[in-house]
Amino acid sequence: MTTDHAQEHAGARRGEPLLAADGVEMAEGIYKMYPSSHGIPVADWATDFDHADPEYNKHAHEIWDDLRERCPVAHSERYGGTWLPTRHEDVRKIAYDTENFTSRQVIVVNGRADPEMSPVGQAPPITSDPPYHQHARKLLLSQFRPNKIDPLEGEIRAICRQRLDDLGEIVPGETVIDAATQYAQHIPPAVISRMLGFPPGDDDKFRYFIHHVIENIDGSPEEKLAVGLEFNAYLDAQIEDHKQNPRDDLTSYLLEAEIGGQKLPHETVRGAMLLLLIAGIDTTWSAIGASLWHLAQNPADVERLRNDPDVMIFALEEFLRAYAPVTMARLVAKDVEIGGCPMKEEDFVLLPFPAANRDPEFIENADKFIIDRRVNRHSAFGLGIHRCLGSNLARLELRVAIEEFVNRFPDFSLPKEGDQTTWSLGQIRGPRSLPLLIR
Amino acid sequence: MRLKVDNEVCQGHNRCKVLAPELVDVDDEGYAVIKGDGTVPEELRGKAQLAVDNCPEFALSLEED
Numbered sequence: 001m002t003t004d005h006a007q008e009h010a011g012a013r014r015g016e017p018l019l020a021a022d023g024v025e026m027a028e029g030i031y032k033m034y035p036s037s038h039g040i041p042v043a044d045w046a047t048d049f050d051h052a053d054p055e056y057n058k059h060a061h062e063i064w065d066d067l068r069e070r071c072p073v074a075h076s077e078r079y080g081g082t083w084l085p086t087r088h089e090d091v092r093k094i095a096y097d098t099e100n101f102t103s104r105q106v107i108v109v110n111g112r113a114d115p116e117m118s119p120v121g122q123a124p125p126i127t128s129d130p131p132y133h134q135h136a137r138k139l140l141l142s143q144f145r146p147n148k149i150d151p152l153e154g155e156i157r158a159i160c161r162q163r164l165d166d167l168g169e170i171v172p173g174e175t176v177i178d179a180a181t182q183y184a185q186h187i188p189p190a191v192i193s194r195m196l197g198f199p200p201g202d203d204d205k206f207r208y209f210i211h212h213v214i215e216n217i218d219g220s221p222e223e224k225l226a227v228g229l230e231f232n233a234y235l236d237a238q239i240e241d242h243k244q245n246p247r248d249d250l251t252s253y254l255l256e257a258e259i260g261g262q263k264l265p266h267e268t269v270r271g272a273m274l275l276l277l278i279a280g281i282d283t284t285w286s287a288i289g290a291s292l293w294h295l296a297q298n299p300a301d302v303e304r305l306r307n308d309p310d311v312m313i314f315a316l317e318e319f320l321r322a323y324a325p326v327t328m329a330r331l332v333a334k335d336v337e338i339g340g341c342p343m344k345e346e347d348f349v350l351l352p353f354p355a356a357n358r359d360p361e362f363i364e365n366a367d368k369f370i371i372d373r374r375v376n377r378h379s380a381f382g383l384g385i386h387r388c389l390g391s392n393l394a395r396l397e398l399r400v401a402i403e404e405f406v407n408r409f410p411d412f413s414l415p416k417e418g419d420q421t422t423w424s425l426g427q428i429r430g431p432r433s434l435p436l437l438i439r
Numbered sequence: 440m441r442l443k444v445d446n447e448v449c450q451g452h453n454r455c456k457v458l459a460p461e462l463v464d465v466d467d468e469g470y471a472v473i474k475g476d477g478t479v480p481e482e483l484r485g486k487a488q489l490a491v492d493n494c495p496e497f498a499l500s501l502e503e504d
Contacts, residue, residue, distance in 0.1 A: 141469040142468050144469065145451075145453070145465050145467070145468075146453060146465055147465075313457065317454075317493070374492065375492040375493065376492075377493060377494065377495045377497075381452065381495070383450075383496065384450065384496075385450065387451075387496075389451070389469070391452060391453070392453055
């Protein structure tokens with residue numbers, strides 16, 4: 001598969017990493033930086049893929065289908081060496097293998113997180129490894145169980161309705177709204193910041209921080225350091241406020257929580273808050289947008305949701321399967337072979353759960369959206385010990401956001417000029433701008 | 440028929456609780472617990488099968504008595 005030409009480029013791309021030990025200034029917790037390959041066109045997705053290339057998320061389904069036939073584990077020299085399995089079986093195997101793969105770093109960038117950060121990592125429990133992981137996870141999972149989340153439905157519905165009201169006058173057949181920036185992106189931040197007990201109205205700040213963590217993949221070390229410090233300062237101020245004025249919310253809960261009879265260190269509390277913000281916002285916003293993108297092109301599905309609301313119990317899972325937003329990553333902890341590929345220590349491995357969900361060997365009619373699909377073991381929320389702990393909240397937000405949208409607008413489509421959607425960059429896939437014509 | 444959950448395998452997705460609330464509950468930590476002794480009445484067989492068919496971790500099973 002690898003041509004001489006690609007190899008030549010690949011060698012240049014991998015290059016020698018810069019080391020913090022040589023006095024290079026790096027973001028907190030990063031000890032090694034590989035040279036950037038930003039902007040170099042992808043020669044072949046099988047041997048030179050780049051998940052930060054704008055074409056990747058735009059054409060993700062076609063790229064994964066092609067790779068699944070050809071590889072099925074793709075490799076790239078970018079980011080110091082990265083693997084991309086596309087079959088459910090391989091994704092699943094790696095997700096369960098916490099011996100050979102570490103969660104020290106779950107976002108693929110040019111920098112490598114310092115091994116000293118294990119087993120807690122920067123944003124526990126998603127960046128934690130066993131056995132510490134299960135303690136941190138237990139603390140949080142209990143706060144997202146159904147009887148904690150179900151009571152939020154009314155509030156989420158009110159947020160959605162307010163955003164729809166704020167769209168102003170709609171002229172059917174004429175008005176084009178941006179369902180990503182005017183609707184979807186506002187729902188998750190309002191909910192999670194309320195749960196954390198943060199001041200209302202800071203949504204723009206969260207989106208700015210999160211954009212830097214998730215989408216600014218090629219940001220310079222200096223830029224990442226500056227934004228990281230700014231984000232930490234924001235969270236520190238919230239922690240301080242909660243120490244002075246404890247209340248019934250997740251921040252006060254984390255400040256009171258104990259692992260092994262000890263209160264959590266400041267960095268652990270802050271890291272968990274960081275996780276809840278990052279994981280709670282970009283992902284669900286992306287799922288809402290992608291679901292509306294689907295509905296805009298499939299009026300029969302809108303009609304079914306309106307006329308047969310009971311179908312939502314299955315439809316919700318099909319949206320999550322077919323348009324799963326989240327790809328996580330692992331670092332190889334020990335040299336290991338997966339799908340015949342020699343993975344080396346400190347290589348990255350992307351875990352594209354959305355690709356696994358569309359593997360025809362795993363699920364029938366994998367490429368078809370079947371609104372009432374009854375057997376659906378999709379892994380949109382991941383698999384194994386790191387599977388998403390906020391899934392009950394994500395499902396509630398996604399369901400209510402879709403219900404409210406289709407109830408308000410029985411008929412909507414892509415604009416007359418065609419698909420104007422712009423997709424995110426990197427591991428969280430969803431529309432960042434989604435112009436829709438209200439009919 | 441009896442519905443069983445393997446607690447070593449369950450990761451708390453809570454799909455079963457949504458699809459078969461008569462048969463499954465969620466404990467204080469967020470993981471699945473089978474209500475009572477797991478016996479599935481005739482009229483709930485369909486729901487029990489749905490819960491089994493939709494567990495991402497293959498943690499649920501239906502067994503003959």
